[in-house]
Each structure stands twice: as structure tokens, then as C-alpha cells.
Amino acid sequence: MSDLSAIFGLLNADLSVAALGFWLHPAVILLVGAVLLPLVPARLRQVWMVLVPVLTFARILGMSKATFGEVQFLQFTLTFGRVDALSLVFAYIMGLMCILGTLYGLHVKRAVETTAAWIYVAGSLGAIFAGDLITLFLFWEVMALSSVFLIWFRGREESLAAGYRYLLVHMAGGVALLAGIMLHYRATGSMAFVGFDVAHPSTASYLIMVGFLLNAAVPPFHAWLPDAYGEATFNGSVFLCAFTTKTAVYALIRGFAGMEILVVLGVIMALYGVVYAVLENDSRRLLAYHIVSQVGYMVAGVGLGTELAINGACAHAFAHILYKGLLFMGCGSVLFMTGKSKFTELGGLYQKMPWTFLFTLVGGLSISAFPLFSGFVSKSMIVQAGFEDHKLWMAFLLMLASAGTFLHTGLKVPYFIWFGKNHCSKETWERAAEPTWNMMAAMALTAFLCIFIGCYTPYLYQMLPFPVEYHPYTSYHVSETLQILLFTALGFFLLLKKLTPEAKISFDLDWIYRKGGRAFLWLAKKPVQMLDTGVGELYRVAGLIPLMVSARLSAVFDNRVIDGAVDGLASTIRSLGNRLRGAQRGALQENLTMAFGVAAVLVLLFVWMF
Amino acid sequence: MNLLRFIEFLRRHLKTVVRLSLAVLALLVVADAVPALVDKHHAHTKLEHLPGFWAAFGFVACVVIVMVSKAFGHAGIMTREDYYDE
Numbered sequence: 001m002s003d004l005s006a007i008f009g010l011l012n013a014d015l016s017v018a019a020l021g022f023w024l025h026p027a028v029i030l031l032v033g034a035v036l037l038p039l040v041p042a043r044l045r046q047v048w049m050v051l052v053p054v055l056t057f058a059r060i061l062g063m064s065k066a067t068f069g070e071v072q073f074l075q076f077t078l079t080f081g082r083v084d085a086l087s088l089v090f091a092y093i094m095g096l097m098c099i100l101g102t103l104y105g106l107h108v109k110r111a112v113e114t115t116a117a118w119i120y121v122a123g124s125l126g127a128i129f130a131g132d133l134i135t136l137f138l139f140w141e142v143m144a145l146s147s148v149f150l151i152w153f154r155g156r157e158e159s160l161a162a163g164y165r166y167l168l169v170h171m172a173g174g175v176a177l178l179a180g181i182m183l184h185y186r187a188t189g190s191m192a193f194v195g196f197d198v199a200h201p202s203t204a205s206y207l208i209m210v211g212f213l214l215n216a217a218v219p220p221f222h223a224w225l226p227d228a229y230g231e232a233t234f235n236g237s238v239f240l241c242a243f244t245t246k247t248a249v250y251a252l253i254r255g256f257a258g259m260e261i262l263v264v265l266g267v268i269m270a271l272y273g274v275v276y277a278v279l280e281n282d283s284r285r286l287l288a289y290h291i292v293s294q295v296g297y298m299v300a301g302v303g304l305g306t307e308l309a310i311n312g313a314c315a316h317a318f319a320h321i322l323y324k325g326l327l328f329m330g331c332g333s334v335l336f337m338t339g340k341s342k343f344t345e346l347g348g349l350y351q352k353m354p355w356t357f358l359f360t361l362v363g364g365l366s367i368s369a370f371p372l373f374s375g376f377v378s379k380s381m382i383v384q385a386g387f388e389d390h391k392l393w394m395a396f397l398l399m400l401a402s403a404g405t406f407l408h409t410g411l412k413v414p415y416f417i418w419f420g421k422n423h424c425s426k427e428t429w430e431r432a433a434e435p436t437w438n439m440m441a442a443m444a445l446t447a448f449l450c451i452f453i454g455c456y457t458p459y460l461y462q463m464l465p466f467p468v469e470y471h472p473y474t475s476y477h478v479s480e481t482l483q484i485l486l487f488t489a490l491g492f493f494l495l496l497k498k499l500t501p502e503a504k505i506s507f508d509l510d511w512i513y514r515k516g517g518r519a520f521l522w523l524a525k526k527p528v529q530m531l532d533t534g535v536g537e538l539y540r541v542a543g544l545i546p547l548m549v550s551a552r553l554s555a556v557f558d559n560r561v562i563d564g565a566v567d568g569l570a571s572t573i574r575s576l577g578n579r580l581r582g583a584q585r586g587a588l589q590e591n592l593t594m595a596f597g598v599a600a601v602l603v604l605l606f607v608w609m610f
Numbered sequence: 611m612n613l614l615r616f617i618e619f620l621r622r623h624l625k626t627v628v629r630l631s632l633a634v635l636a637l638l639v640v641a642d643a644v645p646a647l648v649d650k651h652h653a654h655t656k657l658e659h660l661p662g663f664w665a666a667f668g669f670v671a672c673v674v675i676v677m678v679s680k681a682f683g684h685a686g687i688m689t690r691e692d693y694y695d696e
Contacts, residue, residue, distance in 0.1 A: 274675060274679070275675070275678070275679045275682060276679075278675065278676060278679030278680065278683070279679060279680075279682075279683040279687065279688055350614070350617050351614065354613045354614045354617060355613060357617075358613060387654040392654070392655065395654070399667065399671075400671045400674075400675070403667075403668050403671035403672055403675065404671070404672075404675045407672055407675060407676070474649070474652050475647065475648045475649050476648055476649055476650055476651070476652040476653060477652065479638065479641060479642050479647075479648045479664070480658075480664045481664075482638055483638050483639070483642065483662065483663075483664035483665040483667075483668055484664050484665075484667060484668035484671070485668065486631075486634065486635055486638060486665075486668070487635065487664075487665045487666070487667075487668035487669040487672070488668045488669070488671065488672040490635060490669060490672075491668070491669050491671075491672030491673050491676070492672060495672070495673065495676050498676055498677075498680060499676060502688065503691060504683075504688040504689060504690065504691060505688070505689060505690075505691050505693060505694075506683060506687050506688050506689070507686075507687050507688075507689060514694055
């Protein structure tokens with residue numbers, strides 16, 4: 001028996017391995033796998049791409065609940081492995097999604113795209129198992145810096161800009177988080193990542209919360225999400241939609257369960273996403289707005305802080321990662337095959353991509369909480385917790401938002417892509433077909449899981465941090481849900497004309513920094529121009545004085561020296577920028593990804609050794 | 611492809627599908643009024659004891675969301691697609 005466990009012990013027996021002072025963090029498997037991936041020969045690459053996520057997932061399954069990987073660093077104790085019920089349920093779903101997401105992108109030729117995605121997942125796993133704020137911050141930044149490549153690899157000029165904006169916003173959030181951590185340490189002398197005092201929050205805890213809220217895309221810190229996820233690569237969005245916001249939900253549960261203001265923010269989020277989804281014309285941006293909406297349920301659950309609400313937030317995060325991944329896979333398949341993602345450029349595709357339609361519909365029914373689909377058993381826990389806490393306004397507004405969810409994700413997305421008026425150009429129509437086998441397999445597996453969770457509740461419920469005494473399948477709950485959803489559908493078909501997507505974009509709060517950046521540029525440019533014309537003007541006036549020689553000399557000075565310096569500088573910067581932009585599409589990005597991966601491994605090694 | 615044939619079958623009989631769907635809607639409301647079928651023991655508020663309360667809620671919610679959002683969008687939130695382009 002002990003021999004057997006020793007054999008399986010490689011992945012499974014924490015105790016014996018930990019006794020030797022070695023504990024294998026699942027993120028390490030992914031990080032090493034990610035860095036080695038581009039070196040793996042092309043014909044073995046797909047095997048590697050299945051093997052590494054499966055090993056990571058197996059490692060997560062084999063973890064026992066305790067604290068591992070404590071490392072002394074300066075005067076701090078870093079804790080890399082706080083394994084408990086809460087971190088395990090999140091790690092489980094992240095590991096599972098990594099397998100599905102990688103399978104979906106198995107055919108992608110450029111290996112570094114997967115490298116970036118895996119480093120991103122490793123960052124998420126690291127943050128989830130982090131027991132102290134320094135480790136949390138470290139992995140938090142790893143996530144931001146690696147995920148931006150999933151946007152840049154799309155290679156469009158817009159994706160480059162969206163990526164920079166994404167990075168900028170996340171760096172700002174990181175700074176808030178870091179400042180909060182510093183203040184918190186000075187006030188309490190502790191770096192432990194445990195629940196903050198939610199009854200009397202300090203400035204430090206507010207700053208930390210802002211860092212978390214930004215990653216959870218809580219308005220007014222949400223505009224980065226649709227901006228970036230609509231612009232990422234077809235499979236980059238599948239990864240993006242799972243990890244950043246849900247790791248932030250985990251961090252909020254750990255740090256701020258029971259914080260009243262989160263209930264209000266959560267409900268605002270849930271409705272905000274719904275309103276913008278009505279206006280949205282790009283399918284993937286619509287799905288992104290529904291992430292904001294769905295994460296709103298989780299944030300509201302965290303704000304309630306009761307056992308049922310926290311269970312609900314975890315369960316909904318779990319279900320959400322799968323169905324949102326599935327929805328992004330469906331719309332990503334359309335984008336991958338046709339190159340289009342806007343409703344006004346698609347339509348009638350059921351003839352070409354019926355299975356993709358069916359899988360996307362399963363995702364849509366799951367997010368809408370249809371009975372027998374995953375959202376039904378998770379979302380209702382949060383609403384129920386609201387009713388039990390006598391927050392009727394919260395419960396009813398969340399019900400309103402769920403009608404909106406079905407309206408858009410369950411009806412608008414499938415209808416206007418696969419049915420409705422056919423807006424496809426001849427080229428789009430010819431390109432449209434079912435995607436590659438691995439994309440179909442990933443969608444089929446994810447769709448199966450969405451239905452499995454909805455039908456067999458113990459699978460999910462047994463993983464939740466608190467014991468579950470909740471039964472979703474009561475006659476009343478089923479009747480209530482079916483009435484809301486099916487009568488929403490009736491409204492949809494009656495209002496179909498009004499709902500026809502328009503080829504427009506909507507202002508959101510990203511306007512502030514998109515236009516604000518331009519105001520800054522204008523300020524920087526205008527004084528330089530004024531100086532230039534001012535000097536020119538001076539010489540012209542001086543030229544009127546009959547000192548023609550000196551005037552001519554001045555003019556020469558102006559033309560050659562001042563103009564030369566100013567314009568020369570400008571053109572040098574411009575040409576440098578252009579060169580960088582060209583390079584960004586190609587090798588530079590790959591090199592950066594690799595450098596980043598190697599650096600992450602080195603930092604971890606360094607911390608381990610000292 | 612069987613799935614495609616099935617979808618096209620449904621589309622050919624669209625009238626029947628619509629009639630069946632309307633019948634399901636009506637049945638839902640009727641079932642909601644029969645205590646033996648739907649146990650309202652779990653209802654949270656008095657309002658919910660009205661038969662078909664959630665049906666009305668769903669329909670009104672849908673209309674309100676569409677109307678309010680569209681009004682919001684056309685009040686200046688929606689703009690041309692190349693707005694941010696130089």
C-alpha cells in the first residue's frame with residue numbers, strides 16, 4: 001500500500017513530499033511547461049499542449065488541505081501554498097479551464113500564444129494559493145503582464161492600442177493594490193492575506209479593495225474589459241474571460257466578505273452590463289458586457305457575506321467560467337472562420353455552422369439559468385441569499401438582470417449570428433464553416449460540463465467552502481424561472497425590430513482615458529509648436545528692422561537649427577514608433593513573452609532559494 | 611448533417627412551432643395557479659402568490675430593459691463606429 005502511494009506520490013502525496021521540504025506548486029508545472037513549449041519539436045507540440053495542463057490539473061486534484069511553501073524573504077514570510085476549501089474550488093476550475101482553453105487553441109501555430117496563456121493561468125493559480133499579500137501582488141502582476149499578449153497577438157493596430165490601454169489600467173490598479181498593501185503593513189505589521197475589517201475599513205483596505213474591484217471590472221473601473229476582450233485573439237478571449245475577473249472575485253471573498261457596499265456595487269454591475277449589451281453590435285463585446293453583469297451577482301454575493309451567499313459566489317464563479325468560456329469559444333469560432341464578429345456583418349449562419357450554434361446556445365441557456373443548465377443551480381443561490389437577508393430590492397433587481405441576460409446572451413447572440421437577416425458578404429459566407437476538430441471538441445466538452453453541473457448538483461456543491469443545504473429543483477423555483485425566461489423570450493420576439501443591432505459603438509468610461517490621453521498629447525504638442533512659431537514670428541518682426549544681414553542669418557538659424565531640431569526630433573520619434581509598431585506584430589512580442597516567462601521562473605527560483 | 615436537417619424542419623413548420631410555444635407559455639401560467647403543481651411555500655413575498663406573477667415580471671422586465679437601454683443609447687451614448695479613429 002505504501003509502495004503504491006509512493007508511486008502515485010509524485011503528484012499526490014503532499015505529506016511525504018512536504019516532509020522533504022519540497023512542495024510542488026501547480027503553477028510551476030505550467031510555468032516550466034510554458035517556457036519549454038516553443039522548444040518542443042513541432043510534431044510533439046500538441047502532445048505537450050495536452051499533457052502540461054492535464055498534469056497541472058492532476059496536481060491540483062491531488063492537493064491536501066494545509067499550508068505549504070512557506071519561505072522566509074527579508075523580514076516577511078511568503079506563503080505560496082495556502083490550500084483550503086476556498087482556494088481549492090477556484091484552483092480546480094482554473095485548472096479545468098486551462099485544459100479546455102488550450103484544447104480550443106491546439107491548432108494555433110505560434111507556440112508563444114500558448115506560452116502567454118499558460119503564464120497567465122499560472123499567475124491566477126499563484127494568486128489563488130497565495131497566503132500573504134506580497135505573493136498575491138507578485139502573481140497579480142504576472143497575470144496583467146502576461147495576459148496583455150493575448151490581446152497584442154491579434155496583430156491589428158486596434159489590438160495594439162487596446163492592449164496598451166489594458167496594461168495602463170491594470171498598472172494603475174496594481175499601484176492602488178501595492179499602496180494599500182504598504183499602508184496595511186505599516187498599520188498592522190502583518191502581511192497575511194486574511195479577511196480585512198469590513199466593519200471599519202481603513203484607507204489601506206479601501207486601496208486594496210480598489211485594486212481587486214478594478215480586476216473584477218466593477219464600474220467605474222470596468223471599461224477596460226469590453227475594450228480588451230473584444231480586441232483579443234479568437235482564443236485569447238477564451239482565457240481572458242475566465243481568469244482575471246474570477247481571481248478578483250476569489251480575492252474579494254477572501255478579503256472583503258460581508259462588506260455592505262459590495263452589494264450595491266454588485267447590483268449596479270449586474271444592470272450596467274445588461275444596458276450596454278442592448279446597444280452592443282460586436283458579439284464578443286456583448287459577451288464582455290455580460291461578464292460585468294454576471295460578476296455583479298458574485299460581487300453582490302460577497303457583499304452579503306452569509307454562508308449561502310459565499311457558496312453562491314463560488315458556485316457561480318465556477319459555472320460562469322465554463323459557460324462564458326463556451327460562449328467565447330462559439331463567437332471565437334465565428335470570428336476564426338469568417339473574420340467577423342459584428343452582428344451587422346453576420347446572420348443566417350445556421351446553414352454553415354449548426355453545431356457551433358448548438359454549443360453557443362448551451363452556453364446561452366446556462367448563463368440564463370435555464371433549469372438543467374449550470375447557471376440554474378449557481379445563480380439562484382445568490383438571489384436566494386438576498387431574499388433570506390431581507391434585501392428584497394437586491395433580489396428583485398438581480399431577477400431583472402437575469403431577464404436581460406437571457407434576452408441578450410440566450411436570444412440576441414444566437415439569433416443575430418445564426419438566424420435573422422443574412423448580412424454576410426459573399427466572402428464571409430464562403431469562408432463560414434464548422435471550425436477545426438479541436439475547437440469543436442473543446443466546445444462539446446465544455447457544453448457537456450455546463451449540462452452536467454446543472455443536472456447533477458452534488459458535483460459542484462460538494463466542492464463549495466461551506467456545507468450546502470440548498471435545493472434548486474423545487475417546483476416553485478422551476479416555475480418561477482421558466483416563467484421569467486420564456487416570457488422574456490416572448491418579449492424578445494415581439495420587440496425584434498427594436499432589437500436589431502445598429503452599426504454603432506457606445507461611449508463608456510474608457511472615453512475618459514482615450515480622450516484624456518489625447519488632451520495630454522495636445523498639451524505636449526501645442527507649447528512646442530507655439531515656441532516654434534513664436535521664434536519665427538520674432539525673427540520676422542526683427543526682419544523688418546533694416547538689419548537685413550542679421551535678419552537673413554536669423555532666418556537661416558530658424559530654418560536650419562530650430563526647425564531642424566524640433567522637426568528632426570519629431571520625425572525621429574515617429575520613425576522609432578513606426579519601427580516598434582512593425583516589430584510588435586512580429587518577433588518583438590514573441591521575445592517579450594519568452595523573456596517574461598523566463599523572468600517569472602527566475603524570480604520564483606530566487607525566492608525559493610533564499 | 612442531421613442537426614441542420616432538424617433546424618430546417620423546425621423552420622419549415624414555423625407556424626406550428628410558434629403555436630406550440632404559445633401553448634407552453636399559457637400552460638406555465640396555468641400550472642403556476644395550481645397549488646398541487648407549484649408549491650408556493652417557497653415564495654418570499656406576498657406578491658409572488660399571484661398566479662403568473664413571474665410571467666408578468668419577465669415580460670415587463672424585457673420590455674423595460676429594451677426601451678430604457680435604447681432610449682439611453684439614443685440620448686447620445688451611441689456614436690459612429692470610427693469615433694476613436696484619428
